[in-house]
Amino acid sequence: MSQAAPAGPADFNPLAPEFIADPYEILQRAQRESPVFFAEPFGFWAITRYEDIDKALGDFETFSNNSLADVPVPEQFQDRVPPGFFGTGSLISQDPPRHTERRKLINKAFVRSRMEALEAPIRQICHDLIDEFIADGKADLMTQYCYQVSLRSIVHLMDMPTDDLPMLRQLVDDQGAVVSDAISPMSEEERNMRWERMAKAREYLSSIVDARRAAPGEDIVSQMATVNGEDGELVFSNDEILTHLTELLFAGTDTTANLMGQMVIAFDKDPAQLEAVKADPSLWAPACEEGIRFRTPTHGIFRIVTKDVTLSDVTIPAGSLVWLGVSGANRDEARYGCPNHFDVQRTDAGEHLGFGKGRHKCLGAPLTRAEAPIGMAVLYERIPGLRVVAGQELDYERTLVAVLLKHLQVEWGA
Template sequence: MAETLTDEGNSDAAGADVDPNVDPDVELSDFDLFDPAVQQCPHAYYAKMQQEAPVFEAAMPGSELYLITRYDDVVEVVRDTDTFSSEFDTSGYISTELAERMAELYRSEGGYPRVRTMLTADPPAHTRFRRLISKAFTPKVIADLEPTIRDITAGLIDEMLTESAHGSADGPGLDFVEAFAVPLPVTVIAKALNVPDDRLADFKRWSDASIAGIGTNISIDERLEAEREVIEYQKYFAHQLEIRKTSPQDDLLTKLLNARIDRDEDGIDDAEVSEAPLTMAEMLSIIQQLLVAGNETTTKMLTEMMRLLGEHPAEWEALRADPERARSVVEETLRLSTPTQGMFRVVRHDTTVAGVDIPAGSRVVVMYSAANRDPEMFDEPQSFCPERDGATSHLAFGRGIHFCVGAALSRLEGKVALEELARRLSSFELDAGNTFEYHPSFMLRGLKRLDVHLTAA
């Protein structure tokens, strides 16, 4: 693959005791979370951290920030919800100026209050949210989307082949991100939320605004502009939810509105878990998280999947010969790409991880992307091996009580997309002019574009 950490000769040249996964020229003193060069390919630094500083203190304003990079340590942290709280702000550090200006923006624009729900809540509140969303976003709801996913996929492939047929063989090819990887998950999650086709552009814009400040170093004015679009999103879905109070529909919004806790049926013994139905602000927060989880991360996974297959034509041919390999290709892509690179936690009390003392009040980031390339967990972790043992042990969807609620949908979209692409394309090639530039975020990692040349079967 293109993101190789070391040249094949480094291990022999440096001696048998040198870890072949670690580039000896990488210096952790050069690491900067917001450095565009680091964000383009951070894996060399994470491998170095695993070897020399598995709990690495990184520079970030506000408080100490520790990156947890080894697989076993990441799992330990995400399972210990008493020590490591999820009650963080997804944008990271919020300055006093930003907090005050955001509060004023929400007052003046009539936005709903920002509340902690699934991603940023701890038990017992998280238990309530998880139970209620599971009543709306059921396995059956996801399974019933497969024909829709297949139809959308087929239509997008038709459009790509038509565009390719009219293009020049010597041209730059078509952008797979814009033509396929964005519209597929956007349209699918929009269908699940019953968003009409004429609002899809708004839907994507609201999704982009929701992640604008995650893992990036944008200005306060840029953050506020993104929040203005989030408020626009809130108003649209609040109106849709109000409509469903008197005119229920067979959709996810109505199911969220009507979801209720049943202690006996749900097996909830904790008296602190509230039985209250979801408030409007809570529903809007949950829908926003579904929007991002069902859209942005899948886009990045689909794009990386196409890149990996383009760089490994033998795997593409194996997939065409045996479409059942689609599931394993999806899992290996998730392991290597890990679109959600990590997640914040806040330390409740003084603790120790991997022999490193971490004081209360500090923030840690569990680096799923690093854990997914931990050589102690995965053989030849930098290699693309869809048939590897233990492929589903990756942490691309997290682990524990915060395991991604949209994981099944993302996996289904990846599987269906691969099956249809393998069936409808005889071949494809990555354009030689690709620069493989990633979005500037250390949290959500994905290619800006991927130019490809397609041939119909």
């Protein structure tokens, strides 16, 4: 490195529980004092300002996704799980032209008409879940509602049997654990157990792909299983479809669930905001955008820098791993007035970077935008007096990428 790399805030530790629970004071301090710095213990450069992250996300040639997050497959599973199943197989780790071609095809499942058709089933999913716990006067909102709404909505898009829900939920958890293995290592026994379950889930899903090729429906699995390229050959192999299905489940379950959970917390702290939405339900959609801005479900996005690049007067050398701190960027004082105020009537909340930007902008954003307003509206229609149980400790998973709240105890009634 030709210049000394700025060290950044001494208390920057994105795996510390205090940071995960509330990263904003540290990130806003970094934005003011040391907006681009080298986080030595983690081996990555952190970029914190909205303006710089916005630029980085728009420049895919300098800020590449290629080869990110490759997860080595343990030897004993290599005949069941292909190499690069996550790193090079998923959309998030690809660069153009392959990424452009694949994304265009998968995106057909997320067009407006498909999302509109999902609204009634999603509403039904929400009601069914609430029916199961409303008489109890209390619930763990994350496990009994938020994670269930998001998982069931994607599973509906895939037209998978509801009997498979526990297995698919487990697949999301196992994928998260094997991806985080490098930073938060598992025991040998746990690693083997998780890989065994993932391999089995892939084998089962592969049999579903075969069945859809033989008798296609309207769902996203059939769509990927039957699409032909210009050469008349199938575009996606079974292995590729399995990787994309797992990616959709992984990327779309915990994110939308945590958006809803965090909005409940924000409403509980500022009931006037909830009253404003109850008085005007057309505010549910903008309120969800503000929810993403205010407590972004994704802490940061990783990229590899392909050539030396200068942001906020700091030069990052070619080959560096960078962490684009989108959640802090959405609270950047230089971008948003009163950034720490949750305001459902904020007119520019939708310009947040919570879904990323550019070529890799969240493919599932239309699904979240369909699902979260319904999930929130139905929750408060059915349980208007819902409140967060006071004094509970909020426990988050330790991850560098997503905000994952494990439980949220809520109650209602007398």
